[in-house]
Amino acid sequence: MTSDPEHGSVRPVVEAESISKTFGGVNALTDVTVRFLPGEVHCLAGENGSGKSTLIKIISGAEVPTAGSIRISGHAYPSLRPQQAIRLGVEVIYQDFSLLPNLDAAENIALPLLTLEGKRVASRKRAMKIAEEAIGRAGIRLDLSTPVGDLTVADRQLCAIARALAHNSTFLAMDEPTTALTWREVDSLFDAVGRLREQGVAIAFISHKLQEVFDVADRVTVLRNGRIVETGVPSQYTHESLSQGMTGRKSTSFPRSSAVWAGKPAALRVTGLGRSQLFEGISFTVGQGEVVGLSGLLGSGRTEVAEAIAGVHPADTGHISVLGEECDIRSVEGAVSAGIAYVPEDRLTQGLFLDQPIGDNLSVTILSKFSRAGRIRARALREASRTMSATLRIKTRSLAAPVRSLSGGNAQRVLIGKWLLREPAVLVLNGPTVGVDVGSKFDILSILNAESLRGLGILIISDDLPELVATCHRVLVMRGGRLVDELDSANLSEATILEAISA
Secondary structure, three states: OOOEOOOEOOOOOEEEEEEEEEEOOEEEEEEEEEEEOOOOEEEEEOOOOOOHHHHHHHHOOOOOOOEEEEEEOOEEEOOOOHHHHHHOOEEEEOOOOOOOOOOEHHHHHHHHHHHHOOOOOOOHHHHHHHHHHHHHHHOOOOOOOOEHHHOOHHHHHHHHHHHHHHOOOOEEEEEOOOOOOOHHHHHHHHHHHHHHHHOOOEEEEEOOOHHHHHHHOOEEEEEEOOEEEEEEOHHHOOHHHHHHHHHOOOOOOOOOOOOOOOOOOOOEEEEEEEEOOOEEEEEEEEOOOOEEEEEOOOOOOHHHHHHHHOOOOOOOEEEEEEOOEEEOOOOHHHHHHHOEEEEOOOHHHHHOOOOOEHHHHHHHHHOHHHEEOOEEOHHHHHHHHHHHHHHHOOOOOOOOOEHHHOOHHHHHHHHHHHHHOOOOOEEEEEOOOOOOOHHHHHHHHHHHHHHHHOOOEEEEEOOOHHHHHHHOOEEEEEEOOEEEEEEOHHHOOHHHHHHHHHO
């Protein structure tokens, strides 16, 4: 480690000095100073829109600061270009992965390094060697010959992590790297982070998950509304005090609804559902006003069951009933007509029209309700969108702005809102709070709680144990394509769910 008399015994690898950034008159960052030391995991904590990702983009050269400078290994730069930042040892894993779906995993991992080396013709053998060394460094398992477009969301995240590690970086920023990972994969990632720490890499770790901050951080900097609120070590905080620093709220605890509409037909009844080589013999109910969790490890069949119910990939065998009426669900349209709405796992590619207005995304499911003789009643449609936006507290200056302009939490509210406008009998949500901050998570779960009180049957697919415990009346556990356990409210805890999942 190199001595730096101005900042203490250790010279920071990267320093952001008095950074400010303005977008169209809006202050995204104001006078932010933060230092990243070698061999230290420095967590940036804050809600969506707090400025965490903007700061990382400035450090990596993706954005130019309005004021301030970046200092790398003692040298100051008013701004950086992305290639320049990479050559200086700066690597970033972004939330959207930025992978090329037509190339396989090895090619995606090796491409940035081959580009830096000035290679015009890429050797397959060289690319595979780079990729194998990267996944070995990360301690992850990945089929390197599979096209990225065919990988699961979790494996695409692992590919992005390996790609960042392929370059011998001295500073690595991870922007929500565990978003699509199961707890076992998170453990593997944290092992890799530990190895990088031992190698002296400075790590900026952005996470919305409070427990991750306590598990992995050596230092924490809390941002709110583009300003640093406080910096300290994890032992100075509790979950409650860290959450309060991030949100400004005294409490984000979530009370589970106790209201279930007994004596009425089940909102959803699944009997003997099966799909060749993926799952079989799946039977359960979701009552009106009931929130049921469906959990299990990646590959357990939980997502495939959700997609079968929603008509994305229909089941081969079994029966599905909605409000006591049996439905032959062969397509998404059939499921929607039967009263089933589905919020998919990947909102960016499956759930939203990113470049279309927020208002249009909200109203897309109810166009037929507001059309007459082939003409759309635009004013009534806009009013419905405005009402839902206000109900869900979507933070935007205008519903005419594209969904792409929203934070992750607000984009997820749009996705949920478009289906609530449809007034379904059953809402199936796959990872409803993946990639959203603690404040937005509380708001989304509060919305689901309120909808359950109005009689909506809700099925949540998740491995977020605190979320399942806080939200669900029952949790079903899958393993190897079968339902293996059911935990009722009397036996519902993080420990019992974890035991059932990992048995």
